[in-house]
Amino acid sequence: DAERRETDESQTVNALVVDPSGLILPFNDTVLSPRRRTTFSPRLDYQLSTNNTLVVRYGFTDNGSQNDNISEYTLPSAAVETGFREHVLSFADTQVLGTRGIAETRLQLIRRRSTSSGSSDGPVINVVDAFTDGSSVGNRKRGEDRFELQQNFSLAYGSHNVKTGVRVRGVRLIDYSTSNFVGTYVFSGDAERDPVSGEPLFPTVLVSSIEQYRRLIGGDRVYAPSQ
Helix, strand or coil: CEEEEEEEEEEEEEEEEECCCCCEEEEEEEEEEEEEEEEECCEEEEEEECCEEEEEEEEEEEEEEEEECCCCCECHHHCEEEEEEEEEEEEEEEEEECCCEEEEEEEEEEEEEEEEEECCCCCEEEECCCEEECCCCCEEEEEEEEEEEEEEEEEEECCEEEEEEEEEEEEEEEEEECCCCCCEEEECCEECECCCCCCECCCCCEECHHHHHHHHHCCCCCCCCCC
16 A cells, blocks of 8 residues: 655745834735655565464654644745655564464564754744744754554453463663753834833823834834844
8 A cells, every 4th residue: 555645735824024224014925835745655474384474564654744834924035844764664474373263473563753944044033013033943853763562462262261461561661852942032022112221101092012023123222022
């Protein structure tokens, strides 16, 4: 059995940004978000002898996507690329022992690897209702290796059936992440502040989130990120 899927969707961005000259301008873009998935799983059944049968199975899955995480206010610089790959190999040997017994030996090996990475190494700038620049995902790699061994016996005596066996499992995990290593800065709006003391003026005049951000990067140090 084999399958291949290719899905191409697009994400639309309608944001407000601050250009290098300090102007607040609309930013509109459409970004393609391709997804790819491949699977195949062959199986072999082989009669080793009259009383012995071997079954071998293998499963492979590869799943990946690009330009995830983009939305109405999230810029292409915050895109995330993800990947997942899995191998599953299993063996099953069944032996008929005389007229009353059956012995089953099973072995399964699994290897999984998943990754995710952001397209930007800088901090995340989240200006509420305006734009989000940068991804907090960083680089993440997760690995999982598993094995399982089973030995089962079945014995039949008249109308009775007895089944016993043993199972051994093992797992190794690998997890590496630089998520949010360079920080996230949130701008959710502020108030007009005294240019010397930095204290809010009275009566209060609200400053939008993008204006708060624009003033800070323009050198007005009485303003700071909300978080």
